[in-house]
Amino acid sequence: xxxxxxxxxxxxxxxxxxxxxxxxxxxxxxxxxxxxxxxxxxxxxxxxxxxxxxxxxxxxxxxxxxxxxxxxxxxxxxxxxxxxxxxxxxxxxxxxxxxxxxxxxxxxxxxxxxxx
Amino acid sequence: xxxxxxxxxxxxxxxxxxxxxxxxxxxxxxxxxxxxxxxxxxxxxxxxxxxxxxxxxxxxxxxxxxxxxxxxxxxxxxxxxxxxxxxxxxxxxxxxxxxxxxxxxxxxxxxxxxx
Numbered sequence: 001x002x003x004x005x006x007x008x009x010x011x012x013x014x015x016x017x018x019x020x021x022x023x024x025x026x027x028x029x030x031x032x033x034x035x036x037x038x039x040x041x042x043x044x045x046x047x048x049x050x051x052x053x054x055x056x057x058x059x060x061x062x063x064x065x066x067x068x069x070x071x072x073x074x075x076x077x078x079x080x081x082x083x084x085x086x087x088x089x090x091x092x093x094x095x096x097x098x099x100x101x102x103x104x105x106x107x108x109x110x111x112x113x114x115x116x
Numbered sequence: 117x118x119x120x121x122x123x124x125x126x127x128x129x130x131x132x133x134x135x136x137x138x139x140x141x142x143x144x145x146x147x148x149x150x151x152x153x154x155x156x157x158x159x160x161x162x163x164x165x166x167x168x169x170x171x172x173x174x175x176x177x178x179x180x181x182x183x184x185x186x187x188x189x190x191x192x193x194x195x196x197x198x199x200x201x202x203x204x205x206x207x208x209x210x211x212x213x214x215x216x217x218x219x220x221x222x223x224x225x226x227x228x229x230x231x
Contacts, residue, residue, distance in 0.1 A: 033218065035219070037222075042224065043204055043206075043224055043225040043227065044222055044224045044225060045159070045208070046222075047219055047220070047221070047222075050219065091158060091159075095218050102210075103149070103164065103218075104218075104220060106158035106159050107158060108157065108158050109156075109157075109158060
């Protein structure tokens with residue numbers, strides 16, 4: 001069975017500083033994907049970034065980068081130059097093969113608060 | 117813009133009174149998912165449709181049912197809501213490829229209150 005662990009229930013960061021949100025995972029699959037989603041207080045889940053298990057380079061999307069360390073089974077999200085609008089819940093997720101398609105297993109999330 | 121739409125955004129029902137939540141998509145995706153997310157918890161997959169094929173998670177209560185009359189629409193029926201069913205219900209879609217990259221596109225959610 002797959003498992004995603006996010007050990008930081010809450011994080012604070014000063015505006016314009018960088019912050020790292022931790023994510024570790026456990027799986028016996030050889031091929032898998034790792035995702036980060038942002039969930040503002042409005043409730044919508046917003047896709048941020050993806051890393052495939054066979055991707056050799058760390059994924060980057062604008063201010064978001066994923067620090068992928070396969071041997072340690074970690075996929076930490078780095079947000080550079082934090083903005084007030086980054087305050088939200090952040091979920092790490094892993095794709096798993098289910099009936100008919102891949103499905104997502106989510107971690108418990110980290111609540112990020114950006115301080116002016 | 118292509119998107120996932122959920123109606124209503126807020127739904128109030130009474131204990132035991134059946135309720136239906138709706139989801140529609142303009143992305144023409146094969147797969148539609150329903151998640152339940154309770155306060156301060158991770159989304160929990162209830163079931164999903166791959167085209168017309170229904171796939172139920174093993175621990176989804178029988179009280180939860182779903183219908184997908186066509187590609188665009190999917191409904192979540194809660195036959196007899198209990199107080200424990202109060203939650204945010206998220207609908208998501210994906211292309212349903214055979215690759216591990218399977219980004220899911222989420223709707224804004226419906227927040228269900230049970231009185």
